[in-house]
Amino acid sequence: MDDILVVDQLKKQFGTFTAVDGISFRVGKGEIVGLLGPNGAGKTTTIFMLLDLITPTSGDIRIFGLGYKRHHEEILQRLNYSSTYVEMVPRLTVWENLLIMAKLYQVPDPETKIKNLIGRFGVEEFLTKRHEQLSQGQKTRVHLCKAFLNDPEILLLDEPTASLDPDVAAMVRAEILTAQKHGMTILFTSHNMAEVEEVCERVLFINHGKIVAEDTPMELAKKVRQARVNFMMKDGQKRTMEFAKKSGFTATADGRFVTISVDESDIAFLLAGLGELGVEYREISIDKPTLEDYFIKMTMKEAV
């Protein structure tokens, strides 16, 4: 796969604070990569450096094999960006804002392009409303329209589905996957781990400005070996709790429901032990580790 985005030893210092600490990564053409990490990890600073809105202290960014120093316009013409946290001109209508942005990207037939996009993102109904009159969810949809205006080869999405209703968020995810099928490369930040698992092929986990893990969502989740075994008890709840405590497992009870966190390799031992004690349960389910568990584990580890 051709690398369309190459980041090498990228570092950003604000005074004595190091926001991004020498990160390196590559993104191939048509890949969807998730940039994850807790608040203040350095994700947004990285995205702003990729947009040439922040100048790196050191390191190199090559997009389409080009550098910003000599190819600023050319790179940004083929790139786009959407963030829930950025505003458009409040007094302008949605149509006017999109028209201005289309002109800034020199879209050949802006009206037709906008008409195509508004249908895809369900923006028609508030097209004549001013930006300041929109709900956060509506604004997010307008930002996504803006992000697709120039058919970018690389799309940087910062929390693209924040504030969206689940059905609209699903529609947006479908659009992202469709765009990928057409060869678009996407770098994606989100706090919705299920979404990242669904959409991203690869995840860069960033914390304190460093990439602390890089893998597929599934492989990262596997690094968390803790599974949750959930029981709806019929008989022997007290014995179950005692057994868990004696075996060194973490157990929580809520009415007739008991959840025990165990290493995946200890599940058989747990079930056999409860069987020997004559514990009876009506239902049992096992939650395998997810990307969210990995995120929590990594964040907690750093916090400790």
Next chain:
Amino acid sequence: MNVKRIEAIVQKSWYSTQRDIFRIFDIFFWPVIELFVWGIFSVFIAKTAIDSVNLVTMLLGGVVLWTFFNRASKDISLAMIDEMWSRNFINLFSTPLLISEYIVGVIIVGLTKLIVSIVFMFFLAYLMYGFNISSIGLYIIPAALGLTMFGWTLSIFVQACFLRYGHTVEVLIWAMASLVQPFSCIFYPLSALPYWAQYIARLLPTTYFFENMRATMMGKGINIGELIIATGLTVFYLVLALVFLYRSFDQAKKSGSLVKNY
């Protein structure tokens, strides 16, 4: 520079102005107030002083020419602060838009507003006080151009200060013209200033433009040498302001203030 992107900036401003009654109001309100205050003062002088006709014309001429400078000195910085308040800066500069294209777009919008303001002011000055533009003669052309250019220069300087120091320097938008005004000799000759202030006045192109306005009105003719000095100073300050703006833009990208403040 890309014409389409400049056109987008002009169009954005046009849409914004249409939607905001206060922006339209701003084009007409300040010229009317200035004209009203100085016009009343002129009428008072005309009634009390002997041979005051020239003085009245000079005062009104000063007000009209000052409007070129005063408006231009706010145009670019007001446009920029509007982007800051709208939090639209990231959207604009994550596109291929260049800072030079943005400035050109803002200047085109400013020029349009300035022309509307000035035409309205001339009309009102004639209607209220019988002021005739012919009293300034063709000198209005170099004076208006020079004062507008110097106004934009100061506006670019203020814009560069925003980028470098953030919201704390907002007050400069409104203060800059007032800081320059006492040394610009709009309503009095250079010789009326204290000796030390004359040194400062000679460093300002505005002084030469207003000195020559008075000379023209008194029929003494234009001092070409002074106009060359004024033009030279304007170009010199404009170049300095542009260099400062580009450096401040780079500095804002380095410090992160371009995305933090806007």
